[in-house]
Amino acid sequence: GQQVMQIPQYQHVQEGEDFTTYCNSSTTLSNIQWYKQRPGGHPVFLIQLVKSGEVKKQKRLTFQFGEAKKNSSLHITATQTTDVGTYFCADNNYGQNFVFGPGTRLSVLP
Amino acid sequence: EAQVTQNPRYLITVTGKKLTVTCSQNMNHEYMSWYRQDPGLGLRQIYYSMNVEVTDKGDVPEGYKVSRKEKRNFPLILESPSPNQTSLYFCASSLATGVRAFFGQGTRLTVV
Numbered sequence: 699g700q701q702v703m704q705i706p707q708y709q710h711v712q713e714g715e716d717f718t719t720y721c722n723s724s725t726t727l728s729n730i731q732w733y734k735q736r737p738g739g740h741p742v743f744l745i746q747l748v749k750s751g752e753v754k755k756q757k758r759l760t761f762q763f764g765e766a767k768k769n770s771s772l773h774i775t776a777t778q779t780t781d782v783g784t785y786f787c788a789d790n791n792y793g794q795n796f797v798f799g800p801g802t803r804l805s806v807l808p
Numbered sequence: 809e810a811q812v813t814q815n816p817r818y819l820i821t822v823t824g825k826k827l828t829v830t831c832s833q834n835m836n837h838e839y840m841s842w843y844r845q846d847p848g849l850g851l852r853q854i855y856y857s858m859n860v861e862v863t864d865k866g867d868v869p870e871g872y873k874v875s876r877k878e879k880r881n882f883p884l885i886l887e888s889p890s891p892n893q894t895s896l897y898f899c900a901s902s903l904a905t906g907v908r909a910f911f912g913q914g915t916r917l918t919v920v
Contacts, residue, residue, distance in 0.1 A: 707848070729906060740898060741851065743908040786850060790906040795866045796841065800850035 700725050702789055704799035712807050717777050719802035721770040721787035728792040730763055730770040735801070736783040744772075744785075777806045810835045814899050814912035821889055821919055829884045829915050831899030839902045840882040841866065841909070842874065844895040851898065857882055858905060889919040 701724045711717050721730065729748045733741040745754055747763035747770060754761045760773045774781055784801040791797055812833045821827055833840065841856035843866075853866030857876040871893055873885040882901075886893060896916050900909040 704850075731908065733909075740911040740914050741900075741909075742911070746908060788851075794905070795853050795856055795864070796909070797853070797867070798843075798851040800848060 700789065700791060700797050702727075702787060702797050702799040704787060704802050706802055707800065708803050708805070710805045710807065711777050713779060714776050717774040717781070717804055719772050719785050719787075719804075721772075721799050723768050723789060725768075727763075727767045727770070727789045729790050731788045731790070732761060732770075732772055733786045733788065734783050735786065739783075741786060774804075777804070779806050779808055782806050810910070812899055812901050812910050812912040814897075814915050816915060817913060818916050819918070821917070823890055823919055824888050827886050827889060827917075829886075829897060829899075829917070831882045831884065831912060832880050833882075833901040833910070834880065835901060835903070835910065836879065837901035837903050837910075838879070839905050839909075840876065841900050842872070842882070842884045843898045843900065844868065844893075845898060845914075846895050854884070854897075889917075891919050893917065894919050 703722045731746045732744040735741045750767050751765045752763040758775045762771045784803045786801045788798040815830045838859050842854040843851040845851050852868045854872050855874040857863045899912040902909040
């Protein structure tokens, strides 16, 4: 079945440094959603990317969808302690089940 | 307030004792699903439902049952829980497939 992979599994950064997590799939992705889960919390939707090569920005967060729709990335500029959490990508699998990546846990040291 | 409500939030039970985790949403969403979250494995979909009386298996359905008799409710049933079902469970809903999902607060289940 479809597999969605994410790297790195963990990332520790100093506050103010940039952070990037990558999402890759063994098959073409239908669309990509990104979620953030704070420690002890539940996943919260960040954004959805649909089109090949799409780039979207939310303040310090930049989301990209690969040209071949097999990968995606989330980049955070100048991290803050409020960015701490686990970031998940998820593919909708063409309107069927959702397949989530294993997530990247971000720690930000003040 | 728009939300997905799960109950209970925490549950400790013994092997073999049937249990139900309830999930309710007040947003008139058609799509609902259940996930389990385990360290290093992310969120794995157990079952999903595209509408009332329509349910389908996700990636890890063994040992679980669901029902969707009403649009707002989507209970998760463990007929005979086992220790390997100890996990953090999330219910989620969305307006339709392929759009943003709203997650419940989670249910931490321990089976001893």
